[in-house]
Amino acid sequence: MVPKSDLEVPVPAVYRGLVIGKGGETLNRLQDEFHVRVIVPKDDPSRPVRVKGPMSKCQACADEIQKIIQTHGRAPKRAQTKKPTHCSHTPYPPQCPLCKTMMNSMREALLHLQSSKHLTAVLDACSDVSWRMSEGKSLDLQEVQALLKVPGYRDLHEAHGFKPEDLRAAAAVEQQRLSRVQEIHEDSLRLSADPAWLKVEGRMVVEWNDTPRGAAVPLTCAPDLVDMMERCCSRNPPVARVPTVLPAPLPRRNYKQKSKDMLIGSHKYPCDPGSGRLGIAIMRKFGVPECDIVCGTSFIKALAGDSNRVRDTYYLQKFRNTVCVLNVPKHxxxxxxxxxxVERLLCGEAAACQFAATKLRIDDTSFFVTSEVDAVDESGELLEIKSSKHGNAISKEGVLQTLVNGSEAFLCCSLDEGQTKLLDAWRVSAKRAQQEHQQSLIYYGQRVRFMLAKVLKHFSENQSTATVWKLTFDDCKIPVFDPSEAVQVLPLGLDL
Incomplete structure (x- = not known):
């Protein structure tokens, strides 16, 4: 008698559709070819795929399933060369002829002139300035300005496409900016160094149905409040399940989702609900009391000086005693x-997206903050999934995010060099990460409170609820307000 087997096959949820195939074609082929029965649980990704039949046939079928998964993995990431955004009239070449460093902005050019790498190349090419410079030493802007007056240094750079006079003028402007940045830093440090500057008073997790029901619209156009409320329901994020067999191939993009991904990527409603607007919809649907500011995590990060978030544009409008903040990302x-x-591998294809909606307080100002969340663990605790091919995926910005959205841990995922496989995954407690980045978090708190005072001052001087304010951050990361007539912030149908 041939021994029978009931073999468990580790198949992540995102790949189970491949095992079934269109109309069950692949599943039927496997069963006919290997004379086994293949059971693929559709509704419960925690249950394994099972192969039943003769032992040798089951193992051969399991090997074939793994081959199917491997052939549908993500392709290696293509190396991209950063192209210089260079104009002919700029006072620096796109690439330094002396040390082959690319320069895409005036600030990058000045930083390059300050670098020890550039100084070493200059010393090799021009002995006339060796008495002013030391090999391996970097310069400050004042020293660069002084060197640009020295004939040998100036002539060398002029011959290689630099414009010394323009660079000296730009260095003077940059010096003023850095002085202003230092003043802001010192002003922020005068506020108390409070580790508990952000006090959480309540939190709920909401699922947002981002399925388009018609034409998608830009974030600068307001959707209907009733439609927003209908799209909200109370439901937990998917459970993140690390494959039992590692390395595991990362799934390719689902091209059935391509049009939706484009709408998400270009920040169009309903694929992007619009930070503060989403907060209003949640408050109205679930009876959350009004607060001083309703916004997304990006606004908190921008006040903290996050370089990525200060590039975004924010539109603010007051209704009753609440300021609604609409974030329109730049990129x-x-x-x-x-x-x-990685998220698709661990959690499957998401049918919707989940947000943590957190009621918190900074000094005497109450906030209602919406934050997109990734997943939960088996016990239902929120997880922040971070991936990197370099091992350490936790940044101080990511730690600030957990402080706001309430994730209990990071699920750190290590990738191969081509970013095609998940090599390993491990859990890091958010509290531990917050302790390791405590000084950064304390400074974030000082800076947030300093910048928040400027926002509150603006609205104390401008009480109108009819005006929409465009908030951007200047090159010192200070908020700048301008009235805007072309943008709708508040959802349509909101009773003011």
Whole structure:
């Protein structure tokens, strides 16, 4: 008698559709070819795929299933060369002829002139300035300005496409900016160094149905409040399950989702609900009391000086005693990257997106903050999934995010060099990460409170609820307000 087997096959949820195939074609082929029965649980990803039949046939079928998964993995990431955004009239070449460093902005050019790498190249090419410079030493801006007056240094750079006079003028402007940045830093440090500057008073997790029901609209156009409320329901994020067999191939992009991914990436409603607007919809649907400011995590990060978030544009409008903040990101949000592939591998294809809605207080100002969340663990605790091919995926900005959205841990995922496989995954407690970055978090708190005072001062001087304010951050990361007539912030149908 041939021994029978009931073999468990580790198949992540995102790949189970491949095992079934269109109309069950692949599943039927496997069963006919290997004379086994293949059971693929559709509704419960925690249950394994099972192969039943003769032992040798089951193992051969399991090997074939793994081959199917491997052949549908993510392709290696293509190396991208950063192209210089260079104009002919700029006072620096796109690439330094002396040390082959690319320069894409005036600030990058000045930093390069200050670098020890550039100084070493200059010393090799021009002995006339060796008495002013030491090899391996970097310079400050004042020293660069002084060197640009020295004939040998000036002539060398002029011959290589630099414009010394323009660079000296730019260095003077940059010096003023850095002085202002230092003043802001010192002003922020005068506030108390309070580790508990952000006090959480309550939190709920909401699922947002981002399925388009018609034409998608830009974030600068307001959707209907009733439609927003209908899209909200109380439901937990998916459970993150690390494959039992590692390395595991990352899934390719689901091209059935391509049009939706484009809408998400270009920040169009309903694929992007619009930070503060989403907060209003949640408050109205679930009876959350009004607060001083309703916004997304990005606004908190921008006040903290996060370099990525200060590039965004924020539109603010007051209704009753609450300020609604609408974040319009500057850049397209690419969904076809390794980070999102890891999330699909661990959690499956998301049918909707989840947000933590947190009631918190900073000094005497109450906030209601919406934050997109990734997943939960088996016990239902929120997880922040971070991926990197370098091992350490936790940044101080990511730690600030957990402080706001309530994630209990990071699920750190290590990738191969080509970012095609998940090599390993481990859990790091958010509290531990917050302790390790405590000084950064304390300074974030000082800076947030300093910048928040400027926002509150603006609205104390401008009480009108009819005006929409465009908030941007200048090159010192200070908020700048301008009236805007073309943008709708508040959802349509909101009773003011």
């Amino acid at each position: 397209f949000h690419n969904r076809d990257d390794a980070g999102h592939a």
